[in-house]
Structure formats: C-alpha cells, structure tokens
Amino acid sequence: MKKRIYLLAFLLVHLVSGQEKFPKDAFRSPLDIPLILAGTFGELRSNHFHAGIDIKTQQRQGLPIYAIADGTVTRIKVSHWGYGKALYVAHPNGYTSVYAHLQKFSPAIEEFVKKTQYQKRSYEIEVFPEYGKLKVYKDSLIAYTGNTGGSSGPHLHFEIRSSVSEKPTNPLLYGLDVRDATNPTLQGLYAYPLSPGALVNQSEMRVQIPFSRQADGSFLAEEIKATGIIGFGVAAYDRQDLAANQNGLYELEQKVNGTLISAFDFDSFSFGETRLINTLIDYEYMSKYRRRIQRCFKVAGNELSIYKQLKNDGKIYVEEGLNYTVEINLKDLAGNSTKVFIPVTGRREAPLKKKEVPKTERYIVAGKPNNFDLGKAKLYFPANTFYHDFYIDLRAKGDTVTVHNNSIPVQKNFTLSFNTEGYEESFLKNAFIARLDDELKPNYTKTYKRGNTFTTRTRNLGTFTLAQDTVPPKIRPKNFKSKQWLTNYRYLSLLISDDLSGIKTYEATLNGEWILMEYEPKTRTLTYNFDDIILDKKQCNLQVVVTDNVGNSTTFTSSFYRK
Structure with a gap:
C-alpha cells in the first residue's frame, strides 16, 4: 500500500512539474511596448547560439524596463563589451531573468552600482549583491534600455534562465506575445556525400540542390541521384x-519515407556547449561564403543536447535501385512551417567531381595534444582544440607564422610562442603578437612577456607576426573647451583613440579625486556625469590618463568653471 501511495505521489509531482515546465502566466513582458524581435533564441551567431531574444526598442534608448515578476537582484555586471550593463534577477519559482545592453539602472540599483564603482575605482565591475538586498517587484522599474556593450543598435537583450543550472531557455515559451504568422524562409538546400565512395549527382563533394515552390506553399527539390551514405543541410531563417x-529557426525535422530520423529544437541549451554551433553548421562553407548551412545530420565532435530525435546520426544510406523521399520541415515557435521534399534515386554513376583532401607534412589528431616547433615560433594545441582530425598547414618565415586558415573551427584556446632573442630592446618594449587581417593590418592579441618569450592564447587561426606600437593614444575634448563655464552641463565627454594595439586602461581625476568615466568603445567616448560628485570649487582641474595595450600613455589636462 505504501509503495502505491509513494508511486502515486511521485507521478503527481512529475505531472505537475511537467505542466509547469514553462509557466505561461508567471511572467509579464519586460517592456510596455509591442514585442518586435531583432533576434530569436538559439539564433546562429558567430561561434555561439543566441541565448535570449533581442527586443526592438523603436530605435530609441531610455525606455523603461520592468521586473517580469517579484525577485531579487543576484548579479550586476558592467563591461565595455559583451552584455554591457546587465542585470540578473532571481525569482522564487526557480528562474532568473537577464536584461542586457542597458543604458542605466533604476535609481536604487544605480546608486548601488555607482557606489561599488567608486569603491573599486573602476567602470567595469561584476558584483553579486547579498540575497534580498536589492528586491524588485513585478511591474516595478528596474532599468532603461540602451546600446551598451557589444550591441550594434538600441535594443533589449532578454533571457530567462534556470536559477540552478543557469541554462538559458527560450523566453517565448513563457507566453510572451509576439505577432508571427509568417512561415520560415528556405534560402538554400544542400546534399553531402559522407561515406567513402558516396556520390550525389556524380559528385564526392557538397552539392547545392535546386528547388521550386509548389501550389500548397511547400517546395519540391529536383531529383538527385546518389549512392552510399549522404546527408542534407539547409540555409534558412x-x-x-x-x-x-532574418531570425533563427526554432525547430527542424527530417524524415525519410515518412520516418523521422533527426529533429532538433531550441527550447534550451547550456552555455558550455554553445561553441558547438560550429559542428551544427557547415563551418567551411560559412567561412568562405558568409552563409550558415544547418546540417540535418551529426558530424564528429557534435555533442549538442538540442536533438529530440536522432537515428543513424541523421544520415541516410542510399542503396542502388531504391527510391527515397526526404522531407525537411522548418518550424517557428508560433506553429508556422515550411516543408521541402527531396526525391532521391539510388543510382551509381561515374564521378565527375572528386573530393581532394589537401595533405601537408603535419597532421592533427584532435583527441590528443599536438606540439609543433617552427624555429622562432612554437605551437601547442591541447587535446580537443579541434573537432576532427586533419592535415594542418603551418608555415614560418622570419617573424611571421601562418597557422592554417579560417576554414577550420577551433574549440579551445591554443598557445603560440615567439622566441624574441636577438631583437633590440627598443623594439621589444612596445612589441606584441599581432594577427594579420585580410588586408595584412596587424590586430593586437593579448601578449604575455616572459624573458625572451612572447606568448598569446587564441582561438583564431591565420597569420601572426611580431608588431610594434610606439604611438600613444589620442585624447581630445568632445563637448567643452578649456577655461569654459560648464554650470548648466549635465556631463562632459572626451574622445579617445589608439591607432594600433588598442585602449587598455583609462583613469580620470577631478581636482585630484578619482571620478567615474563611462567608456563607450563603439563611439570612443569617455563621459563623466556631474551628478556623481558635488563640486565645492568654481575652478575644476581635470586630468585623464589613457594607456594602450603595450604601455604607451597619454595624459590630458584641462580646467573649466562651474558653480
């Protein structure tokens, strides 16, 4: 009897928890405007999946943001890049809401942040307030929308995470209202021969498949002739x-002769797996054509948890003499869908396009650490730096090293070291390891110096060299002049820039006291708010010191009047 009661209770708990997996009425919208999205959850981004939704803010900053439910602020982070000004609120039901790219916080939170910044003497901070210290209530003002950090325009980046696992979940699963009666768009369809000897339309390489729209709105691909193990991929939004x-898909399904063989959706994923996006997409194609093809099959290194169904890794074995119908269904969260049907005939024909694997003297075994000595330079790739084995192209000429090319995705940081013995001290003082862009312009990579060794850790392949930066940063006033009366000014701002290695630090004082200046890298602007400190002198002496990444420094001084 006890066992039956326990089993019943167990089933009831799990039934309730299943129903409450994504509560539809627990949260309000963070904004009091119609929700129009610039980005969706799981959207394909550079080296990562998008972890929230991007809500348009009518091309404006300063719109009020409201707490979606009662809770307490558990984390505040202010940074130059990434999420910019970001707020994390834990709610009693086990979820945490995240608000990013903020212009500023609500008055009480802003006061707490400013106090912390002055204590740490730093604009960039990350703090975890004592639980319950900064309580918020549903519908209460918590921040204002902005464009800080890595944002490319005003919007609110909004997330809902598990407070325990910190896994982000799709915010649209919680009942937020977004108008959507539009079907996903199919841009391109591709077939891949995957096994030795496999062919698609007489090719051993990826083939683009033409398709046409049918009367019912679906698409029909041209018949393909194939043998061996093949797979499909789509470019879609x-x-x-x-x-x-052009936002990301929510769900993709693939059927063969009516049987579901692969399916994935973007309900949730973990941050630890987000870089595995480079195994879902055809990274080589993306690096060349700037379009992301989503594979309907799994490849080596793909450990993503987004799959709901996976039979034979989503790959299709085509036998000669048999016919197949492959159906790929693209879906959004509102239930809109786009289908494409692909007729496949098993027929072996003479190959016209053969796959050639470039071979070099050096071979990467992805599951093992790999060391290479190139004379003045050394490379160390930890185990699983890459997702698969391949021949790597490594070349060295003088103080320049080429590490393959950007067609191969990198999962972990690898180490590149230069031996600087023999270089003049005057050169090494301001030298750094640089990665050359397509126009051979050097870009700073964080460089560690120890004795005669310069080292950098990076996840970017390409060409690296030793470069020197001898030019200090530039500083000039933006909205004021020396000796000017600024009584009615709310803020003062300066423009700062560096021509090569980039800005590392900045510090400002007013009448000898440290002041908080907000740095916006996108506009290269330093801004000081006069509300921060009550000045007790008519004449104010400003000093700003800016230092670049190799130690070149510039000091700017000016004075102004205020009462």
Whole structure:
C-alpha cells in the first residue's frame, strides 16, 4: 500500500512539474511596448547560439524596463563589451531573468552600482549583491534600455534562465506575445556525400540542390541521384510579422519515407556547449561564403543536447535501385512551417567531381595534444582544440607564422610562442603578437612577456607576426573647451583613440579625486556625469590618463568653471 501511495505521489509531482515546465502566466513582458524581435533564441551567431531574444526598442534608448515578476537582484555586471550593463534577477519559482545592453539602472540599483564603482575605482565591475538586498517587484522599474556593450543598435537583450543550472531557455515559451504568422524562409538546400565512395549527382563533394515552390506553399527539390551514405543541410531563417530581420529557426525535422530520423529544437541549451554551433553548421562553407548551412545530420565532435530525435546520426544510406523521399520541415515557435521534399534515386554513376583532401607534412589528431616547433615560433594545441582530425598547414618565415586558415573551427584556446632573442630592446618594449587581417593590418592579441618569450592564447587561426606600437593614444575634448563655464552641463565627454594595439586602461581625476568615466568603445567616448560628485570649487582641474595595450600613455589636462 505504501509503495502505491509513494508511486502515486511521485507521478503527481512529475505531472505537475511537467505542466509547469514553462509557466505561461508567471511572467509579464519586460517592456510596455509591442514585442518586435531583432533576434530569436538559439539564433546562429558567430561561434555561439543566441541565448535570449533581442527586443526592438523603436530605435530609441531610455525606455523603461520592468521586473517580469517579484525577485531579487543576484548579479550586476558592467563591461565595455559583451552584455554591457546587465542585470540578473532571481525569482522564487526557480528562474532568473537577464536584461542586457542597458543604458542605466533604476535609481536604487544605480546608486548601488555607482557606489561599488567608486569603491573599486573602476567602470567595469561584476558584483553579486547579498540575497534580498536589492528586491524588485513585478511591474516595478528596474532599468532603461540602451546600446551598451557589444550591441550594434538600441535594443533589449532578454533571457530567462534556470536559477540552478543557469541554462538559458527560450523566453517565448513563457507566453510572451509576439505577432508571427509568417512561415520560415528556405534560402538554400544542400546534399553531402559522407561515406567513402558516396556520390550525389556524380559528385564526392557538397552539392547545392535546386528547388521550386509548389501550389500548397511547400517546395519540391529536383531529383538527385546518389549512392552510399549522404546527408542534407539547409540555409534558412525565420521572420516575425512586424520586422524584416532574418531570425533563427526554432525547430527542424527530417524524415525519410515518412520516418523521422533527426529533429532538433531550441527550447534550451547550456552555455558550455554553445561553441558547438560550429559542428551544427557547415563551418567551411560559412567561412568562405558568409552563409550558415544547418546540417540535418551529426558530424564528429557534435555533442549538442538540442536533438529530440536522432537515428543513424541523421544520415541516410542510399542503396542502388531504391527510391527515397526526404522531407525537411522548418518550424517557428508560433506553429508556422515550411516543408521541402527531396526525391532521391539510388543510382551509381561515374564521378565527375572528386573530393581532394589537401595533405601537408603535419597532421592533427584532435583527441590528443599536438606540439609543433617552427624555429622562432612554437605551437601547442591541447587535446580537443579541434573537432576532427586533419592535415594542418603551418608555415614560418622570419617573424611571421601562418597557422592554417579560417576554414577550420577551433574549440579551445591554443598557445603560440615567439622566441624574441636577438631583437633590440627598443623594439621589444612596445612589441606584441599581432594577427594579420585580410588586408595584412596587424590586430593586437593579448601578449604575455616572459624573458625572451612572447606568448598569446587564441582561438583564431591565420597569420601572426611580431608588431610594434610606439604611438600613444589620442585624447581630445568632445563637448567643452578649456577655461569654459560648464554650470548648466549635465556631463562632459572626451574622445579617445589608439591607432594600433588598442585602449587598455583609462583613469580620470577631478581636482585630484578619482571620478567615474563611462567608456563607450563603439563611439570612443569617455563621459563623466556631474551628478556623481558635488563640486565645492568654481575652478575644476581635470586630468585623464589613457594607456594602450603595450604601455604607451597619454595624459590630458584641462580646467573649466562651474558653480
């Protein structure tokens, strides 16, 4: 009897928890405007999946943001890049909401942040307030929308995470209202021969498959002739009704002769697996053509948890003499869908396009650490730096080293070291390891110096060299002049820039006291708010010191009047 009661209770708990997996009425919208999205959850981004939704803010900053439910602020982070000004609120039901790219916080939170910044004498901070210290309530003002950090325009990046696992979940699963009656768009369809000897339309390499729209809105691909193990991929995007943005798909299904063999969706994923996006997409194609093909099959190194169904890794074994119908269904969260049907005939024909694997003297075994000595330079690739084995192209000429090319995705940081013995001390003082862009312009990589060794850790392949930066940063006033009366000014700002290695630090004092200046790298602007400190002198002496990444420094001084 006890066992039956326990089993019943167990089933009831799990039934309730299943129903409450994504509560539809627990949260309000963070904004009091219609929700129009510039980005969706799981959207394909550079080296990562998008962990939230990007809500358009009518091309404006300063719109009020409201707590989606009662809770307490558990984390505040202010940084020059990434999420910029970000706020994390834990809610009693086990979820945490995240608000990013903020212009500023609500008055009480802003006061707490400013106090911490002055204590740490730093604009960039990350703090974890004592639980319950900064309580918020549903519908209460918590921040204002902005464009800080890595944002490319005003919007609110909004997330809902598990407070325990910190895994982000799709915010649209919680009942937020976004108008969407638009089907996903299919841009391209591709077939891949995957096994030795496999062919698609007489090719051993990726083949683009033409398709046409049918009367019912679906698409029909041209018949392909194939043998061996093959797979398919799609280039596709989704749109909502009120925006032209090409957003990410929510779900993809693949069937063969009516049987589901692969399916994935973007309900949730973990941050630890987000870089595995480079195994979902055809990274080589993306690096060359700037378009992301999503594979309907798994490849080596793909450990993503997004799959709901996976039979034979989503790969299709095509036998000669048999016919197959492959159906790929693209879906959004509102239930809109786009289908493409691909007729496949098992027929072996003479190959016209053969796959050639470039071979070099050096071979990477992805599961093992790999060391290479190139004379003045050394490379160390930890185990699983790459997702698969391949021949790596390594070349060295003088103080320049080429580490393959950007067609191969990198999972972990690898180490590149230069022996600087024999270089003049005057050169080494301001030298750094640089990665050359397509126009051979050197870009700073964080460089560690120890004795005669310069070292950098990076996840970027390409060409590296030793470069020198001898030019200090530039500083000039933006909205004021020396000896000017600034009584009615709310803030003062300066423009700072560096021509090569980039800005590392900045510090400002007013009448000898440290002041907080906000740095916006996108506009190269330093801004000071006069509300921060009550000045007790008419004449104010400003000093700003800016230092670049190799130690060159510039000091700017000016004075102004205020009462």
